Amino acid sequence: MVNLGFSIGDLHFKNPVMTASGTFGYGPEFDDFLDVSRLGGIVVKGTTMEPREGNLYPRMAETPSGMLNAVGLQNKGIDYFETNLYPCISEYDTNIIVNINGSYVADYVQLAERINSLEKIPAIELNISCPNVKMGGMAFGTNLDSAREVTKAVRSVYSKKLIVKLSPNVTNIADFARVVEEEGADSISLINTLLGMSVDVVKMRPALSTITGGLSGPAIKPVALRMVWQVAKAVRIPVIGMGGIMTTSDALEFLLAGASAVQIGTASFIDPQASVKILEGIEKYLIEKGFSDIKDIVGFINRTC
């Protein structure tokens, strides 16, 4: 028997495989393909106080080994989530984490307060790294003072586990990790998408309605891995790694580099079963390598080099 569990403070996850916000809907979208309750956790679609229509079409462009998106946080708002989605997804036997977004610090605070009262939501992921909205999002995650301010404000009203999702679009990501840890974050997840762009040469115009968008997929994996490694060395709180994980081997790279857990994102678009396949693969790897606990491999490379 291998122990795959990990914890953020006193919040236990049965295994280190979660799904990334914006790539897994709310869970039911994937019910036909896998048993969502097998996962360590799911991070549901980015949620805001008010409903948002998101950006104009086209919002997506395929790129080599990846894709750009500019969805722009389309969601039906917290009221709809609480009334219509929460009752049905809270049946899942897994940690359901809500990714929260806002234009102002007050939005984040209000949302955190609302979600604090939802019994079956043990954690929030504070999204200070969305590159696809004009106000808020990445603006908080690319300025140290703003990152500090919003983390501090949310921490003061939110009593459960606070995960802060960092933007890779910064010079030194470890600085941001240290700041949010200082302000009371319980965990850090990274990376959000990298700001990118694509031009349609046939139509001679940008491929996305917003011109720029967030790059995800295997194309960003080496960058994500480097940042996860840097952050894991900079903080004591658990780090959740993501960015282009498609296979078991990709996930293991993040764990070995110091991530306590991983999130599977874009991979779910190509193979909706990717997350459970990776979970099975990690277990198999541990058995084959003779490890009895996932913790034995977390940050393994940092012990030897």
Place this chain on the structure above:
Amino acid sequence: MAKRIEDFEVIDNKRINNDFFILDLFSVNKLPDIKPGQFLQVKVDGSPETFLRRPISMHDVDYDNNAIKLLIQIAGKGTETLSKLQNGDILNIIYPLGNSFSIPGVKEKVLLVGGGCGIAPLLYLGKWLKSIGIAPDILLGFRNSERIIEYDEYLKIGKVFLTTEDGSRGEKGFVTAHSILSTLKYDRIYCCGPDSMMKAVAMYSRKNNIVCEVSLENLMACGIGACLCCIVETVKGNLCTCIDGPVFNINDLKW
């Protein structure tokens, strides 16, 4: 109907002309109920440039032989790779996806309008309509006579009317210029083709008070309503082409 992820075997790959080919796919499993208008997502292996699945509509479904036909236009790297598949090759497919064309009333006079690659979903739709006792008329538009495809297949369903842009066969012009639209009265039109064509057909339908449904072909990533990339603006807000469509009543679209 539950969505599935399944391997299909290529049992035929027939090149029709420079641009089009038909893939015949076989599953060892019994096919689920597939509704006309639904589509599938094909995984295209072999290149980092074909990272995402390709959404393709179902041209024909053969329940007796667990086979699905896809009519595909070579439009980029993904479809080019698919055009080179050989018998025995395996394709990973997620299906059946999306909604479907609505069921017309038994007495309704139905017209199917297709242009170019957009004729693909209309064959299975036509066969399905025929199976429930409705014989639709079919209006197909192509650029010229050399580009006409699958004509004989549509003849098996109903009366087929043609337009070509250069007049080399059928009536000259776009589908909306065809004389049947001014001489015959239809209750319902199902349409699939280029956006400009569908918009013109929508305008005609609205003017003549005809129920009209169009099948959209937006860029997609997941195909199952998770990524919210394939949205279309509707009177109900932004909806996903993959789960709320691909078939939309024109009254719901902001056209």
